[in-house]
Amino acid sequence: MSDAATTSRRLPHDRRRGLMLVLSSPSGAGKTTLSRRLLASDDDIALSVSVTTRAKRPGEVDGVDYHFIDKPAFQRMVDDDALLEHATVFENSYGTPRAAVEATLASGRDVLFDIDWQGTQQLADRARDDLVTVFILPPSIVELERRLTTRAQDSAEVVARRMAKAADEMSHYAEYDYVLVNDDVDRSLANLEAILRAERLRRKRQLGLSGFVNGMREDAGR
């Protein structure tokens, strides 16, 4: 369909307040996999690319997967209040650059976050109304370890450290709006898309509704 045709089908209530969709999980449950699939299928949502002090994994691209920065640069961003939230996870620092998130929301698009429970709590303190939070559980602990191992991007020691923290991470699932058990990727993606579709339709996010309804009432009175 052409742009003009799409535009002409737009109704006044299609103007939306952008939302912030957060995915959290124990390491290896599938956040990155689901994020990539969602971003590929939906043009109205953009990833918040975090800054981190952790080393780049094979295949990761600076500016795409993360902004890889050193500890002094991270501390400067904290001091300048340039991060919406930040946390130490597995002994590395991670944070969400504020400017990019604000620019995306201002352009009318939604923002996707792949962050841990500490960052989610900080975002909730600042913007609960705009936040939709999803916790992703693995089908089992054995499967979680299998996924971390077969991903083959971390040493055995790093995998062991992440497995040791998994139970603690998972204990936060009840703080989230939605929980998905990521057994089958296609099914999880479909469920994530359903959550996003429904959340976009919440009355509080549809900005032009009163003008739209008033216009119809005037038309009906003619």
Ligand SMILES: Nc1ncnc2c1ncn2[C@@H]1O[C@H](COP(=O)(O)OP(=O)(O)OP(=O)(O)O)[C@@H](O)[C@H]1O
């Ligand atoms: N539903 C699934 N079934 C089988 N394998 C999966 C599934 N979802 C993800 N995987 C695989 O599990 C591994 C870990 O997934 P992924 O990197 O997406 O996890 P993550 O939650 O982003 O981890 P981290 O927090 O460490 O970044 C990858 O190799 C991925 O291909």
Ligand SMILES: Nc1nc2c(ncn2[C@@H]2O[C@H](COP(=O)(O)O)[C@@H](O)[C@H]2O)c(=O)[nH]1
């Ligand atoms: N609080 C934040 N947590 C973040 C951010 N970016 C990533 N993360 C979380 O860190 C762990 C480890 O990630 P990995 O890429 O090293 O495997 C994972 O739980 C991420 O969700 C962030 O900006 N803030």
